[in-house]
Amino acid sequence: MAVAPRTPPKKRDWSWRSQAFRGLLYQIIAVLLIGGAAWFLAHNTAENMRIRGIQGGFDFLKSPAGFDIGESLFHFDSNDPYWKAFAVGVSNTLRVAIIGIILTTILGTLIGVGRFSRNGLVRGLCQAYVELFRNVPVLLQLLMWYLLFTELLPEIADARHIGPFFLSKGGLSFPVPEWSSSHYFTMLGGLIGLGAAWWWRGRTQKRFEETGQLGSMFLIPAAIIIAAALAGWVAGGMPTTWIVPKKGEFAVEGGGSLTPEFMAVLMGLVLYTAAFVAEVVRSGIQSVARGQSEAAQALGLSRGQEMQKILLPQALRVIIPPMTNQYLNLTKNSSLAVAIGYPDVVSISNTALNQTGRAVECIAIIMLVYLTTSLSTSFFMNWYNAKSAIRER
Amino acid sequence: MADTIIFQSLPARPAPIKTEGLIPWIRSNLFGSWQSSLTTVIVAGLLLYFLPQFFNWAVLTATTNNNADACRADGVGACWGVIKEKYRLILFGRYPFEEQWRPLVATLLMVGLVVASCTRVFWNKWLGVLWVVVLAGYFVLMSGGVMGLSKVTTDRWGGLPLTIMLTTISLVLAFPLALLVALGRRSHLPAIRSFCTIYVELIRGVPLISVLFMASFMFPLFMPQGVTIDVLIRVLAGITLFAAAYMAEVIRGGLQAMPKGQSEAAASLGLSYWQTQFKIILPQALAMVVPGIMNNFISLFKDTSLVTIVSMYELTGSLGLALNSDADWRPYKLEGYLFITGIYFAFCFAMSRYSLWIEKQVNKSKLR
Numbered sequence: 001m002a003v004a005p006r007t008p009p010k011k012r013d014w015s016w017r018s019q020a021f022r023g024l025l026y027q028i029i030a031v032l033l034i035g036g037a038a039w040f041l042a043h044n045t046a047e048n049m050r051i052r053g054i055q056g057g058f059d060f061l062k063s064p065a066g067f068d069i070g071e072s073l074f075h076f077d078s079n080d081p082y083w084k085a086f087a088v089g090v091s092n093t094l095r096v097a098i099i100g101i102i103l104t105t106i107l108g109t110l111i112g113v114g115r116f117s118r119n120g121l122v123r124g125l126c127q128a129y130v131e132l133f134r135n136v137p138v139l140l141q142l143l144m145w146y147l148l149f150t151e152l153l154p155e156i157a158d159a160r161h162i163g164p165f166f167l168s169k170g171g172l173s174f175p176v177p178e179w180s181s182s183h184y185f186t187m188l189g190g191l192i193g194l195g196a197a198w199w200w201r202g203r204t205q206k207r208f209e210e211t212g213q214l215g216s217m218f219l220i221p222a223a224i225i226i227a228a229a230l231a232g233w234v235a236g237g238m239p240t241t242w243i244v245p246k247k248g249e250f251a252v253e254g255g256g257s258l259t260p261e262f263m264a265v266l267m268g269l270v271l272y273t274a275a276f277v278a279e280v281v282r283s284g285i286q287s288v289a290r291g292q293s294e295a296a297q298a299l300g301l302s303r304g305q306e307m308q309k310i311l312l313p314q315a316l317r318v319i320i321p322p323m324t325n326q327y328l329n330l331t332k333n334s335s336l337a338v339a340i341g342y343p344d345v346v347s348i349s350n351t352a353l354n355q356t357g358r359a360v361e362c363i364a365i366i367m368l369v370y371l372t373t374s375l376s377t378s379f380f381m382n383w384y385n386a387k388s389a390i391r392e393r
Numbered sequence: 394m395a396d397t398i399i400f401q402s403l404p405a406r407p408a409p410i411k412t413e414g415l416i417p418w419i420r421s422n423l424f425g426s427w428q429s430s431l432t433t434v435i436v437a438g439l440l441l442y443f444l445p446q447f448f449n450w451a452v453l454t455a456t457t458n459n460n461a462d463a464c465r466a467d468g469v470g471a472c473w474g475v476i477k478e479k480y481r482l483i484l485f486g487r488y489p490f491e492e493q494w495r496p497l498v499a500t501l502l503m504v505g506l507v508v509a510s511c512t513r514v515f516w517n518k519w520l521g522v523l524w525v526v527v528l529a530g531y532f533v534l535m536s537g538g539v540m541g542l543s544k545v546t547t548d549r550w551g552g553l554p555l556t557i558m559l560t561t562i563s564l565v566l567a568f569p570l571a572l573l574v575a576l577g578r579r580s581h582l583p584a585i586r587s588f589c590t591i592y593v594e595l596i597r598g599v600p601l602i603s604v605l606f607m608a609s610f611m612f613p614l615f616m617p618q619g620v621t622i623d624v625l626i627r628v629l630a631g632i633t634l635f636a637a638a639y640m641a642e643v644i645r646g647g648l649q650a651m652p653k654g655q656s657e658a659a660a661s662l663g664l665s666y667w668q669t670q671f672k673i674i675l676p677q678a679l680a681m682v683v684p685g686i687m688n689n690f691i692s693l694f695k696d697t698s699l700v701t702i703v704s705m706y707e708l709t710g711s712l713g714l715a716l717n718s719d720a721d722w723r724p725y726k727l728e729g730y731l732f733i734t735g736i737y738f739a740f741c742f743a744m745s746r747y748s749l750w751i752e753k754q755v756n757k758s759k760l761r
Contacts, residue, residue: 027584034588041615048614119429120422121436135741136734137695139702140709144730151724332600339702346602359610366603374598 045360060356061086067351069343071259082352089348090369096265096344097331097373103270104330105323108277113307115282126278133275139336142268146340149260164244172263173245176256182236189232190225197221261342265334273330280322284315316388324381328374335370345369461721475725476732479715483729486551486711492543496554499534502527503561511747513754524565531558547625551706551714553736559697559707563633564690570633571640576670578645589641596638601699604631609703628700636693643685647678680755687748691741698737708733 015021049056061083068078072088073095114126133141150169154160159168166173177183204215233239245257288311296306338347346366353362411417424430454470456463457477464472476483485493506527509515515523535554538544550558577589596604608631609624616622651674659669679686701710712729716722 023582027582030585030588044617045614047618048616051618117432118422118425119432119436120418121433123422125436131742132738135691135695135738135745137698137709137737139698140730140734140737143709144727144734147726147730151726328597335600335602336699336702338602346600346606350606353606353610359606359614363603363606363611366606367599370600370603371595371598 054357056358056360058361060352060358060361065352066355069348070341071262071343082356085348085352086345086365089343089345092342093331093334093337093344093346093369094373096262096269096334096337096342100266100269100273100330100334101327103266104273104277104326107270108274108326109281111274111278112281112285113312115278116285116307118303130275130278133271134279138268138272138333139339141272142264142336142340145267146260146264149264153260159247161247164242166245166247169260171257171259173257175242175244177239178241178243180239180241182233182239185236186229186233189235190229192232193225193228196228197224200224259342261337261340264340265337265342265344268336269330269333272333273326276326276329277323280319280326281315283322284319285311287318288314317385320381320385320388324378324385327381328377331373331377332370335366464725471728472725473728475716475722475728479719479722479729480732482552482715483708483712483733484552486555486706486714487549488551488554489543489545489549492537492545495534495537495542495545496550496552499531500554500557502534503531503557507561511751528562547623550625552711553708555700555705555707556694556697559629559632559700560690560694563629563636563697564693566629566633567637567640567693570637571644572675574637574641575644575648578641579648593638593641596635597642601632601635601696602702604635605699605703607631624703624705628703628705632693632697632700636689636696639692640686640689643682643689644678646685647680647682648674650681651678683752683755684748687744687751691744691748694740694744695737708736 048054062081064079065082065085066078067085069076069085069088071092073091074088076084076088111126111129114122115130117123117126149171153167153169156168156170159166159170159173161167164175198221200221201217204217207213207215243256285307292310292314293306296310301309334344335346337344338350341347349362349366353359356362412421423433450470452471454468455473456469456471457473458464459474459477461474463469464474481490481493485496488496506523509523510520533539534542535550535558536545536547574589574593577585578593580586580589605628608627612627613621655673655677656669659673664672697707698709700707701713704710706714712726712733716726716729
């Protein structure tokens with residue numbers, strides 16, 4: 001007697017006790033809570049601003065700022081509007097961040113590699129550097145450098161100088177070439193040289209892949225660029241005038257100059273972040289399998305070649321993500337410049353906030369600037385990371 | 394007929410050059426090759442040039458006389474007298490002078506508590522009770538107003554007690570928050586996941602100083618009319634939210650490294666979500682990221698120095714407070730900076746050494 005197979009009872013996939021329902025419930029509660037909190041805060045803010053008579057909005061950006069800024073890449077005076085003051089702040093932040101990132105990468109990599117040196121003294125010194133600089137707050141280091149640059153250097157009147165370089169409480173002055181239109185030729189030559197160097201590198205790479213012959217990937221391209229720039233300079237009529245700083249009565253006049261604030265911020269950020277970058281580089285190199293370095297030695301590569309051609313390229317893949325974090329940290333830490341009066345975007349916003357009382361808008365501008373910089377840096381580094389990742393099948 | 398070869402032993406080789414001990418170490422590590430020797434000579438030369446100068450300034454010609462005139466005399470190096478004169482202002486900030494035993498005792502209690510929490514003997518169920526008791530004692534001692542202690546408002550708290558308190562409290566609050574956010578970022582519920590992601594990315598994208606500005610300038614606008622929250626609490630909340638975002642990323646790294654089999658096995662045993670997380674996933678994931686979390690703690694300690702920008706006088710701020718307004722001692726700020734550098738260094742270095750120890754402890758299970 002055949003029993004008709006019973007179909008199992010149909011499972012209800014939607015019930016009060018199902019996971020899907022509870023998930024939905026939790027999410028609704030979360031959205032309501034966060035939305036409610038946001039509404040509460042926004043409502044209070046609007047209410048408070050109405051009672052205290054604070055006006056909102058970004059219209060103040062067009063009114064004259066009424067304060068001077070110590071250093072800026074372009075002309076600014078107190079009649080210029082607020083938005084221009086913020087632009088000066090952003091440019092100052094970017095200036096210190098970009099130069100800082102370049103210097104930190106160089107110094108940090110040198111120190112990180114130095115911890116693998118065969119020389120015990122270099123090894124010890126690099127380790128001592130890392131331990132010392134990363135265990136002291138960066139703000140304290142900035143304040144110390146600022147103190148050194150403003151109190152312990154000689155007065156402007158008897159500035160210390162080596163050749164055309166002057167160093168004093170007023171900052172560092174150095175000669176710059178006088179700008180003339182013929183410098184455009186030099187720049188043009190440099191650009192052409194860059195293109196030619198790119199082409200040369202591509203050709204060398206291709207030849208290496210086809211025939212196995214090694215060619216110069218750095219020295220000859222560098223020579224091409226320099227030669228092209230020189231040729232452009234000659235074609236432009238060889239302008240040789242430099243603006244050399246001279247010691248005036250109250251200040252060192254002429255030439256380019258760096259303020260003590262800028263130098264203190266740069267120095268503090270670079271030395272602090274380099275300690276972290278050194279650790280990143282060290283752990284990256286350590287992550288390369290030991291067999292790689294033994295194989296390099298077996299092939300008879302020198303210690304320098306081994307580091308440059310075997311270890312660093314492989315370590316780079318491990319290094320890039322944490323290195324991105326360090327770059328972002330440096331950029332964000334540049335906001336501490338407000339403590340020593342370097343006019344970065346935080347410092348300008350702080351002044352604007354005190355003058356106009358528009359706390360919400362000024363802090364929003366700070367956050368926006370840093371968010372944009374952070375996100376764009378991490379996009380760039382993600383792209384670079386994807387580019388240098390191992391291409392697997 | 395075959396020649397018989399008679400075995401003859403080779404003459405003994407000379408004994409190898411000694412490879413252990415000080416002199417062989419120097420030979421291989423300092424003068425291994427000509428490049429190495431050259432480096433040694435240059436580096437040692439620089440060290441021999443600069444270190445004696447520093448030593449001369451900091452020790453030989455230094456004075457510990459707490460008299461500004463003695464420091465101004467010719468040929469005097471470092472003036473450590475400034476520390477002797479001002480150490481109470483530097484260490485305790487604007488806390489009333491006669492009452493400074495209170496922050497001292499409170500801070501010793503708190504440091505004792507933290508050290509106790511770091512040692513194996515105290516890892517039992519009483520630790521939580523101990524925390525509550527000590528924290529209550531800390532705030533009673535610091536703010537007073539009961540048991541015959543005079544009331545001290547929080548704007549007068551300062552110096553090292555403030556630094557240590559900010560670090561400890563925000564650390565204790567940030568850690569559970571970071572756990573939740575890290576779990577939330579890996580949740581299957583899209584709303585919760587996106588809230589956590591936005592929170593972490595937003596906070597990590599802005600500098601701490603802007604969060605502190607927000608806590609001190611914008612927060613009063615957020616509260617309903619008539620409600621004011623002490624600036625110390627606001628700053629504490631700011632630091633906590635900031636630290637939690639970074640910590641959450643570290644913990645998420647650990648969670649991601651967990652093999653999927655672990656949570657599948659937990660599910661097949663019938664464990665609920667929270668049981669799975671707290672009994673299976675987190676214990677293993679946290680053990681993996683101990684160095685990262687300790688790094689977070691260390692940077693939190695250093696970051697507390699930033700509150701000086703929003704006018705709270707913790708260690709860095711109280712140094713400025715002690716020396717900026719005093720014309721006699723102002724020139725010896727460098728000595729003051731070196732003093733607090735020493736304090737920060739000692740704390741951070743101790744934490745990083747502890748991190749190495751605890752790393753060894755949690756990895757014991759892997760070393761069979």
